[in-house]
Amino acid sequence: MGRQPCCDKLGVKKGPWTAEEDKKLINFILTNGQCCWRAVPKLAGLRRCGKSCRLRWTNYLRPDLKRGLLSEAEEQLVMDLHSRLGNRWSKIAARLPGRTDNEIKNHWNTHIKKKLIKMGIDPVTHEPLNKEAKAAENHISETDGVGADSLEDNSSTPTENCSSSVGSNSLDKFCNDESLLSSLWMNDEPPLIDASWDINIPAGGETYNGISLPSWEENCAWLLDCQDFGINDIGLDCLNDIELNTMNTLEMGDKTVA
DNA sequence: AAGCTGTCCAACCGCTCTGCA
DNA sequence: CTGCAGAGCGGTTGGACAGCT
Helix, strand or coil: CCCCCCCCCCCCCCCCCCHHHHHHHHHHHHHHCCCCHHHHHHHHCCCCCHHHHHHHHHHHHCCCCCCCCCCHHHHHHHHHHHHHHCCCHHHHHHCCCCCCHHHHHHHHHHHHHHHHHHCCECCCCCCEHHHHHHHHHHHHCCCCCCCHHHHHCHHHCCHHHHHHHCCCCCHHHHHCCHHHHHHHHCCCCCCCCHHHHHCCCCCCCEEECCEEECCHHHHCHHHHHHHHHCHHHHCCCCCCHHHHHHHHHHHHHHHHHC
């Protein structure tokens, strides 16, 4: 089809981001907000394609990101959501505060998948593996017409697999938590997780469906890294002394814990 | 110490979706 | 309705690192 490349390949840098590039991107977005990504590299003085900038921001630089391994509760949530949504990582991520689709996808492929296989559960169908082997023969003639699109409809996803056929595994307890699930599926919209970027998270942290949300200070821990290249340089004058002191305190606290 | 192997994760690629003229 | 541009998504890759022999 002769599709145009997303960006001019000439002069566009690829590979790992440098601190300097991060600084430019953070500075630009904090100053101007997220606008048209295609224009960002030019305006921010970056030799990157807009796509790359968006990815870097959403997966790594966003201040509302939680870093580190997924907790047990988050893992369980991912398993359940995956059983319902399949590989719709962005939809899954939307229900996990501070997590990105990329992060969840990576975690799924490296940890959860293996865990499920070890538990004797097919990570794709969430069916028990031995049962799956039997069912496979029967399904071969039926799978036509059961495309991935049908997953969009929750009623036809392997949702039921979670609460019925995988009854004895560790998902069961989670899947039977009706209050949790009902709150997850009350409406089709993700539960205000994206809105956390609007800095409405109360100080001191909170819990969301049993998963602890990072406090704004925690979310801002990443900003401490910015001190490496001078916090004022990247347009963070908006952070007052109190907030900076809080972050310093938290940092010290983290060090003592670690 | 050196080489090999496996794991992890940031980043890229290409396709699809969405909004607009 | 159609075509285009931009944004978003999911699959995949490749380099860094850790653990083992």
